[in-house]
Amino acid sequence: MSAHALLGGSNAHRWLVCTPSAQLEAKFPDRSGESAKEGTFAHELADLYLSRRQGLPVNPRISRLKAGTTEYGDFYSLDMEENVEAYVDLLDAKYQQALKADKNAILLHEEKLDFSSWVPYGFGRGDAIIIADGVMEVIDFKYGATVSVAAKNNPQMRLYALGAYSTYGWLYDIDCVQMTIFQPRNGGEKSETITTKELLSWGETIKPIATQAYKGEGELSPGDHCRFCRASPRCRALKEHNLQLAADYDVDADPKLLSDKEVADVLSRIETLTAWANRVKAYAQEEAVDNGRVFPGYKLVAGRSVRRIEDAVKAEALLEEAGYKKADILKTELLTISKLEKLVGKKKLAKLLDDVIVKPPGKPALVPDRDPRPVFNSAANDFDVIPD
Numbered sequence: 001m002s003a004h005a006l007l008g009g010s011n012a013h014r015w016l017v018c019t020p021s022a023q024l025e026a027k028f029p030d031r032s033g034e035s036a037k038e039g040t041f042a043h044e045l046a047d048l049y050l051s052r053r054q055g056l057p058v059n060p061r062i063s064r065l066k067a068g069t070t071e072y073g074d075f076y077s078l079d080m081e082e083n084v085e086a087y088v089d090l091l092d093a094k095y096q097q098a099l100k101a102d103k104n105a106i107l108l109h110e111e112k113l114d115f116s117s118w119v120p121y122g123f124g125r126g127d128a129i130i131i132a133d134g135v136m137e138v139i140d141f142k143y144g145a146t147v148s149v150a151a152k153n154n155p156q157m158r159l160y161a162l163g164a165y166s167t168y169g170w171l172y173d174i175d176c177v178q179m180t181i182f183q184p185r186n187g188g189e190k191s192e193t194i195t196t197k198e199l200l201s202w203g204e205t206i207k208p209i210a211t212q213a214y215k216g217e218g219e220l221s222p223g224d225h226c227r228f229c230r231a232s233p234r235c236r237a238l239k240e241h242n243l244q245l246a247a248d249y250d251v252d253a254d255p256k257l258l259s260d261k262e263v264a265d266v267l268s269r270i271e272t273l274t275a276w277a278n279r280v281k282a283y284a285q286e287e288a289v290d291n292g293r294v295f296p297g298y299k300l301v302a303g304r305s306v307r308r309i310e311d312a313v314k315a316e317a318l319l320e321e322a323g324y325k326k327a328d329i330l331k332t333e334l335l336t337i338s339k340l341e342k343l344v345g346k347k348k349l350a351k352l353l354d355d356v357i358v359k360p361p362g363k364p365a366l367v368p369d370r371d372p373r374p375v376f377n378s379a380a381n382d383f384d385v386i387p388d
């Protein structure tokens, strides 16, 4: 059996909406980016920390991960350590609470969850599950910082809950299921609780969709879920969706110039279009370099190259010998805040440099109405800079 199911939990938000997507994605290699690798690293570290708390012998592996001598490279930082510790502490606190209610409560981590009773050959790996009489909690550790993942109506969490229920439901009386996402770098802890009856009834509603998705049948349906679809650089439906001109153009507008409404329409598409265009570009580049694929009108050339000093010690000696002073040829400067956070840890750095870190007001930025930030008050800002 492969390590990943065709219909897994992490792509469920996609195949539940665009049923042919899973079969299409299978035609493309998984080119996980750096943030996916960082997330896998954080999960491995969390699992080891949790195992260590349970008295299992994992220390050499932890040391190798921290030293960057494993297959993951150099992702370890004190900031990550704080986030991983926060996750492990959260699990510990939840488990202790469950034990108070039921002395037979169990905490499982990195558990394979089989939800194939609802989804053909469906399975996934749950980060943590706490089961006690009455309630089961499924917990997912998300390390991503860019997109906040909601717990409400989250199909991945529900599929994992179904998988956990099908394995442990006969051992415990589970009346309700809590699904918790812990995302330390974007939103913290988020939860949804539903009854077991609601969960099972949801499972029944997705059965026919999953069967269709397994066969690769149904209509392609482009939308926000295309973002991480492996088929997206070549998907015709997405291309047509993205390049479709605004149908509701302003009939009263100047025939030569765009109206404000039309400019707003272009603005609303820029983020999606740019992300898609970059994915197409990256895909074409990788295919050309890795597989020699030729796209009509394009060729591979040597990229622009930047000069660099290969031996800094020798260069320094040569310059000094030629009469240049150390102070003129060497530069020392403080690391950026994000690099210092990696070195020192986010909380510790904030405490240490409390007096010297300032956050000046940002420049005005044009964003959609749905952005939660308050409207920029230019009058108040002008007032700030008026001298006494």
Ligand code: SF4
Residues within 6 Å of the ligand: 014, 018, 020, 021, 024, 220, 221, 222, 223, 225, 226, 229, 230, 231, 232, 235, 236, 237, 238
């Ligand atoms: S890119 Fe979007 S529309 Fe195309 S297969 Fe993937 S999810 Fe479906």
